[in-house]
Amino acid sequence: MPYDPSAFPPFAVTVDLVVLTVRRHSLCALAVRRGEPPFRGRWALPGGFVREGEDLAQAAARELAEETGLCVHDPAAPAQDNGAHLEQLATYGDPGRDPRMRVVSVAHLALAPDLPAPRAGGDASNARWAAVGELLEQSGYGRAEEPAAPLAFDHAQILADGVERARSKIEYSSLATAFCPPEFTVGELRRVYEAVWSVALDPRNFHRKVTGTPGFLVPTGGTTTRQGGRPAQLFRAGGATLLNPPMLRPEV
Amino acid sequence: MPYDPSAFPPFAVTVDLVVLTVRRHSLCALAVRRGEPPFRGRWALPGGFVREGEDLAQAAARELAEETGLCVHDPAAPAQDNGAHLEQLATYGDPGRDPRMRVVSVAHLALAPDLPAPRAGGDASNARWAAVGELLEQSGYGRAEEPAAPLAFDHAQILADGVERARSKIEYSSLATAFCPPEFTVGELRRVYEAVWSVALDPRNFHRKVTGTPGFLVPTGGTTTRQGGRPAQLFRAGGATLLNPPMLRPEV
DNA sequence: ACTGTTTATCGTCAGGCAGACGACTATGAT
């Protein structure tokens, strides 16, 4: 089809972020309260316009830093900082998804270790970590009872897609370590899987699997007792990014 | 970030298509010749602007129909027409990817059975099926020798991403049947895997795997000898979309 | 009609990996 530079409909392009973390044994997402219409006062995913001259990934990283202070983990420089994992998720462009104008949103997925408190431009009351189960139940994506205040726009759909991406991706990649601090124990990593999948895993088989996969975990030599019980070895994420064979998710 | 409807940079939004099929035992992609600058005369992926009031998926389906005449396979109405599989791939928005203006392209991946001849608006010389190996070698994504005429824009990157998506997705889903006609034999399905992965698979183990996975294939009762040799049973794609355990891709 | 070629299909066997689960270890709490 011929390009006609003078005759194309103009769009606004935004990035929206699904920022996931594991807190208190449950998968949580970052939600911000909208300060202006439409959907004023409702919770939404963080996001904003892509600026001129700005790459999509740059825009997502900038928004992530503005909302959480997190730096993005550079895949080239492996495994040391407290940076987050960031990847493009999908693009949502239904006409009418924003009542004001035609907006195409390029959603990104970010995985972060457990953080202190969210700061949305310094105003803590306008940002929070919410359990994804609660956020999605309110929007009819779970077996809901009281559809209290669903997320604004189509953000419930975006969140559901992001959670599904995270759930499947930790099966065959080492991405679960993005939820962990730089040094972590096998038990802490197992609790990440259990929270994301909402299942209970056998500690012995899990230990055998992750320590037996070459390049997945490298021991740092240290130990910790911060989980109670017998001291556990500390590990860092190894260079391997793909898990082959994958970690098997128990069916329900 | 506050939304300011009066102050956002305008973007053009396009859809680009990675249309894959298997022809003569090799994976091929649809390429169209550009009729106007920039990159006039070079090969590119089919695509076009998203229209006002048009969904992204609608735009992709419209472009696919314009270029190939294919209808999109409705996931709700399973397995009978010669429709193609269509899914969103990723979004590319580097500033400068189009020298004329700021264009964000939402790439889609389409998988189609082997088709007669391409028709790009009736002009056959401006559209062709090209082996993905050749297209990517020319762009430095394979071990190239003569970087003849790489694809226009960032389309080589988009094609590489689409091929990688297809390669990994046939591992754990029944998507390989989208490359087959409505009725097909186990051998034909195996040749799809072999073409997409560029490997040789053991016919006996492959047969055991696909016929032993419940819901993957349903026999139609008919047989065919169109491949020569002993008559083979004909199958249709079953309802199962996920392959568990997955088909294992031999490492190189 | 016979032989060779091609493709399809069934069977066998050994190795690897995952699930179930027993046993032991090393901390802190009472």
Next chain:
DNA sequence: ATCATAGTCGTCTGCCTGACGATAAACAGT
């Protein structure tokens, strides 16, 4: 000292896969 908690090492069994032998049913050529 005893208990509770969490980590780590083993064992066993069943399933799946890769390697590969064997048979079946078509066609081509002599």
